[in-house]
Amino acid sequence: MNNYDISSSQQLDSDLLRSFLAVAQAGSVSGGAIHLLRTQSAVSVQLQKLEEIVGQRLFDRHGRGVSLTTHGEHLLPVARRVVNMLDQAVAGMRGSEVRGEIRLGIPEEYSETLLPEILAGFAQERPGARILLRCGSSVEFPAALARGDLDLALHTPETITKNDVVIRRETAVWAGSIFHDAESRRPLPVALFDRACWWRERCLDLLQKSGTDYEIVCTSESVAGIRAAIAAGLAIGVLPQSTLTEQIRRLSEPTLPHLGETPLVMSRSLGAQSRLADSLTAIVTKVVRSLGPLD
Incomplete structure (x- = not known):
């Protein structure tokens, strides 16, 4: 049986073990990165460092993802015990960690389709914790994360940063009533958000560039409107x-005009409680992926 000496000059960092466990469970570096809310390249670097420390190759890479080598299989139960003991130690010293609260921002348009399943999953996995929701516009969330007003946000940003993890590319579509044909009228009647945001500006820009004769007949501050x-x-x-x-x-x-796809990302503030944030991130990712492939 292989022994892994963690008393050497290069000690096993718990973050390295968490990355190892996430990738082993997901079966791919990309899947592990989504669970950890990190970039794929950052997780790859951590795996490489871990392999250098233990002096063994831990994963076999193949077209479908990765699989554990014999050495990886030996390390797996050790890593699980170490991470579990660390989590138990932190929970014992900081009881509010597990029973604390997590603040999630989610676009209003997903409040009816995704949110119920997300909340059910979180209640089952973290029954002692509280979740504080902000259902609003994606435009608000980057600033809220930067201020520390939110811990996590599922949103569609105008630009993707290195700390954002894309978990789905959503198809944006022109939508109309099943009972009416407003799209046949000219000027084309359009409903838009009444506040300035990149999505409103994008729609107007596309309509103008396409030469469409349109008229804004309704504005609302909410998706419901x-x-x-x-x-x-x-x-x-x-x-x-x-x-x-x-x-x-x-x-x-x-x-x-063609609208294309919009990236749906998970973002995390620097001060987010790690255990609750990890749990909620995994739940949100699972629920979003259950939407299935794009049409």
Whole structure:
């Protein structure tokens, strides 16, 4: 049996072991990176460092991902025991860690489709913890994370930073009522957010560049207001494909400008409690992935 000497000059860092466990469980570096809310390159560097410390190759790389080598299989139970003991020690010294609270920001448009399952999963996994929700606009979340007002945010940023982890690319679509054909009217009636944001500006820019004769007939500060205007046949609007309801359909009008895909990312503040943040990140990732492939 192999012995791993952690008393050497290069000691095993717990972060290295956590990365090892995440990748082993996910079966891929990319999957482990999503669970840890880190970039794939950062996790790869940690795995390489761990292999240098133990002096053995721990993973076999192949087209489908990675699998544990014999040495990796030997290290796996050791790593689990070490990480569990560290977590228990921290929980014992800081009881509020496990029973604490986590603040999550989530776009309002996902509050009906994703949020119930996320909350159910969190309640089951962390029954002693509290979750504080902010359902709002993705535009608000980067600043809230930077200020420390949020611990985690699921959002669609204008630009992706090195600390953001893309967990899905969502299809943005023009949406209309299943009972009306507002898309056939000219000027084209459009419903948009009433506040300045990159998504509003993008829609207006695409409409103008396409030469579409349009008119903004409804504005709202909330997705619920936009959705109501669309369902009533007052206007068309833009929504994520996965959030369409029974009253709203995806428009295939060829004259409408193509919207493309929007990255849905998880972001984390520097001060987030690690254990709760890790748990909630894994739950959110699982629920988002359950949406299935893009249409």
